[in-house]
Amino acid sequence: MRGMRWAIALRDAAAIVAGCALVALVFNAVRGDGIPLVQKEEYQILVPCPETMGDATALAPDAPALRSPRALVVDARPAAEFERWHTASALNVPYDYLEPTPPAVIQRIAASGAAEVIVYGDGADPDSGEQLARELSGKGIRNVSYVTGGAAALQKGAPSGGQP
Amino acid sequence: MRRLLEWRGHAWLALAARVYLSWVFLYACWHKIVHPEMFAVDVATYQILPLELINLMAIILPWIELAAGIMLLIGWRTRAAALLISGMMVMFVVAISIALHKGLDMSCGCFASQGAAEDPISWRTIVRDSGWLLLALYALLLDRIPIGIDGWLAQRRVRAATSNQGVT
Structure with a gap:
């Protein structure tokens, strides 16, 4: 029954x-x-943000988060500099002060599934890494931080000089 | 245990649970039916379903919510409706858990499409949905003769059987 x-x-x-x-x-x-x-076509799943530039956290070059497998490391420098040196598994997204980052690139970063996005740039003033980090944050990417001092600071801290 | 299961008060407690769940599901399905394109984006944001299935899910699921909500409210095929709502709640809890595990900063898309800033998913969302799941399971498992059309039909069957016995 x-x-x-x-x-x-x-x-x-x-x-x-x-x-x-x-x-x-x-x-x-x-x-x-x-x-x-x-x-x-893939859906644009980013949450639109009214402000182009968002908040990004500053990170020391020796921060453990840089070695986290759940972090996506982004190199904001031009492709030629990226070819010369970059951290292992870094994604090259050259930052342009005049042109916004292409939506496809932002989509790729959003779809990466990374828990946090860490950007490093040229370490100049202004720092391209910080600028790109703030742009990504402003366009809906969460948990974005940038490395203070950029690639130069990372290279100093890298025991073997980083990976080409 | 048997006395607890056969307690007549279950029908009334389950009725309250059913009315509440009906309201939740009817409220939830409305925006999704009116704006399937927005709901499809909400489904896509979870990054669980393949692209080919997202729209089908966005088109069909709200209608199941609507049907289950109405049936639970009027007490017609109540067990089937409670079973469907339990199944959907399990699916939602699993999906939100996966999204939280991935660290996605998003809205659950349960009601009107909202931004992550307005209604972000969290462990509280899972607790809320688990509460609704328990209510649906209560109606499914303990509401033996539901108040509503099912109860009325059951009474009619009993009366017909009694009068048949009287004749024979």
């Missing part, structure tokens, strides 16, 4: 799901603003 009750509940639940799926698909097909059944 008890098993039969469960079987009836399961059968009814399956029927409800099937009925709802049918109604939902028909409703979506006939409404003017229905969405495609299969999405072709």
Whole structure:
């Protein structure tokens, strides 16, 4: 008797799901603003922020967070400098003071699944790393920090001089 | 134990739980049905489903919420509705747990689409959803003769059986 009750509940639940799926698909097909059944392009899942520049935390060059496997390290320097030296597994996102970072790059960083994003730049004044970090933060990336002193400070601290 | 399970008060307590859950689900489904494109973005933000399934989920799930909410409210096929709501709550709790584990800073998308700053997911969201799951399980497991259409139909069947016995 008890098993039969469960079987009836399961059968009814399956029927409800099937009925709802049918109604939902028909409703979506006939409404003017229905969405495609299969999405072709990736959704922009960043939360838009009204301010272009957000907050970013300053990080010492020897901070343990830099070695965390859950951190994404971003090198804000031009590609040529990145080729000469960069930290292991760093992603090169050259910072341009005039052009905003392409949305595809920000999308890639957001989709990386990293718990935090650590940016280092040229260490100049202003520091390209800090600028990029603040831009990323302003565009919805969370837990962004930058390395004070940039690549130069990291190279000084690196025991083997870093990785090319 | 058996006396506890057969206590008649369960029907009334479950009715309160059902009305509350119905309100939650009817309120939750409305915005999703009206704006499936926003709900699809909410689903995508979890980064769990493959891209091909996101829109299907965004189109169908709110209608299941609507049907389950109405059925729970009027007490028709109550166990099936409670089963569906329990299943959805388990799914939501798992999805939010995964998002928290990934460190995603986002809104749960449970009701109207909100930004992460307005309604961020947290362990409190999981506790809230777990509470709703317990209410649904209570209705599923202990509401044997639900007040509503199911209860009325059950009474009719009993009356018909009694009158048949009287005739024979």
